Amino acid sequence: MAEPSEKLTAIAEKLQIGQFHRHVLLCVGDACCAEIGKDGAQAAWDRLKGELKDRGLSLATGPTACYRTKVGCMRICTGGPILVVYPEGTWYAGMTADRISRFVQEHLIDGNPIEEWIFARNPLPSDCETSARSHG
Numbered sequence: 001m002a003e004p005s006e007k008l009t010a011i012a013e014k015l016q017i018g019q020f021h022r023h024v025l026l027c028v029g030d031a032c033c034a035e036i037g038k039d040g041a042q043a044a045w046d047r048l049k050g051e052l053k054d055r056g057l058s059l060a061t062g063p064t065a066c067y068r069t070k071v072g073c074m075r076i077c078t079g080g081p082i083l084v085v086y087p088e089g090t091w092y093a094g095m096t097a098d099r100i101s102r103f104v105q106e107h108l109i110d111g112n113p114i115e116e117w118i119f120a121r122n123p124l125p126s127d128c129e130t131s132a133r134s135h136g
């Protein structure tokens with residue numbers, strides 16, 4: 001495989017990839033967002049982007065630095081918008097626009113996941129755990 005191009009490296013640097021402590025993925029796909037429709041799904045995404053920006057979480061400094069990605073499907077396909085937070089691997093359902101502000105404050109800023117909206121968990125192993133396993 002070819003080496004990454006300088007263009008890609010420059011884009012990654014511009015986006016400050018390498019500085020983030022969390023990654024939030026929000027699914028706005030038709031299947032999981034059937035109840036709220038495309039407009040409702042887009043509203044949730046717009047609110048997430050706005051909250052992260054307004055509260056300084058998208059600036060990639062400090063422990064609350066958070067990258068965001070809008071996705072088309074995470075294979076759940078009901079009860080959306082589905083939202084996942086890594087590295088803790090917290091899976092949320094029903095993340096409509098009206099829930100985003102509380103989510104950003106309580107989970108991303110205060111570090112307290114909102115239990116009543118969570119339907120699954122899959123924390124990722126740390127680098128040390130992964131390394132130990134692959135070399136063990």
Ligand code: FES
Nearest residue numbers: 029032074076077
């Ligand atoms: S469409 Fe959202 S999980 Fe499949």
